[in-house]
Amino acid sequence: MLVTKEEIFKRFWYPVMPTSQMSEQPQGFELLGQKIVLWLDDLGQPAVASDRCCHRSAQLSKGKVIDGNLVCPYHGWRFDGSGVCVKVPQLEDNSQIPKTYQINTFLAQERYGYVWVCLGEPLNGIPEIAEAKDPSFRLIPEFYETWHCAGLRVMENEFDLAHPTFVHTTTFGSEAHPVPDAIEVRETEYGITGTATLGVVNPEQQQKNLKMDEGITTRVLDLDWYLPFTCKLRINYLNGLVHIIVNTTTPINDSASQIVQFCLRNDTEADVKAKDVVAFDRAVTLEDKAVLETTDYDVPLDIKIEQHMMTDKPGILMRRKLSKLLASNK
Numbered sequence: 001m002l003v004t005k006e007e008i009f010k011r012f013w014y015p016v017m018p019t020s021q022m023s024e025q026p027q028g029f030e031l032l033g034q035k036i037v038l039w040l041d042d043l044g045q046p047a048v049a050s051d052r053c054c055h056r057s058a059q060l061s062k063g064k065v066i067d068g069n070l071v072c073p074y075h076g077w078r079f080d081g082s083g084v085c086v087k088v089p090q091l092e093d094n095s096q097i098p099k100t101y102q103i104n105t106f107l108a109q110e111r112y113g114y115v116w117v118c119l120g121e122p123l124n125g126i127p128e129i130a131e132a133k134d135p136s137f138r139l140i141p142e143f144y145e146t147w148h149c150a151g152l153r154v155m156e157n158e159f160d161l162a163h164p165t166f167v168h169t170t171t172f173g174s175e176a177h178p179v180p181d182a183i184e185v186r187e188t189e190y191g192i193t194g195t196a197t198l199g200v201v202n203p204e205q206q207q208k209n210l211k212m213d214e215g216i217t218t219r220v221l222d223l224d225w226y227l228p229f230t231c232k233l234r235i236n237y238l239n240g241l242v243h244i245i246v247n248t249t250t251p252i253n254d255s256a257s258q259i260v261q262f263c264l265r266n267d268t269e270a271d272v273k274a275k276d277v278v279a280f281d282r283a284v285t286l287e288d289k290a291v292l293e294t295t296d297y298d299v300p301l302d303i304k305i306e307q308h309m310m311t312d313k314p315g316i317l318m319r320r321k322l323s324k325l326l327a328s329n330k
């Protein structure tokens, strides 16, 4: 599956930039092979457009923002948040600006500390993460970086409970638990949902983060995958601590994904410093990245093409669900 060849992926929301990175300057990004520019409009709301001026195709993200309008770096035409050209410095009377002086804009909204963008008519809303509204949870932004692999590989990896023993050898993988103690997954309207239990190693660094002295522990997991590239992994520890990982692999193009990960925890900064939480998840994530970047980015949805084992059930369900989605759009 090549994401840029399937128009339907334009109809989903993706987080493309942390809100904190939206400065006074326009920001460029590539989403599904489409170059876009993001800026804050006159109301301070995120605006998104094609990163290409309608005059001579100059890249607008190399320009600037004045009074919430995007200013082209080539001849200074200005565009408002709806893409309408509101000033042509070479024209004496700007009320004469032709209506065709316009750039394509896209939908944008802020959620969970990120600007989410949809390039088409949305099929679904932004995934609802209930704990993000729960005051007993704090949200910690974790990673925002490009990985050279398909987003689907990362989604499958999140729910693949056979890989920790081999991949997470310096973090939580346990040789005593090469397979999960239990796993159940089923299809939903939005993707898949399920539960699992996995015995894991609990190294010293993580013992402090979890407030648990034991060298081994058990993760009771609630799994949710939202079409096409967002997953939520709620890790429930036996002492009541909950650590939720939300990860979207925003598709840049066929071979690269922007990893956007944050976590939610029902503890406080006084209990455990956010930087220590991020440090452990950083080590885990780098272990995944090293192996995932070696995989083929053209992931076959036809399950006859790659080989499978029983722990691949979530991945098989994801491929079937995506196959149906693509078929429904033909």
Ligand code: FES
Binding pocket: 053, 054, 055, 056, 057, 058, 072, 073, 074, 075, 076, 077
């Ligand atoms: S190319 Fe943008 S104003 Fe000329």
Ligand SMILES: [Fe+2]
Binding pocket: 157, 158, 163, 164, 167, 168, 284, 288
């Ligand atoms: Fe992993």
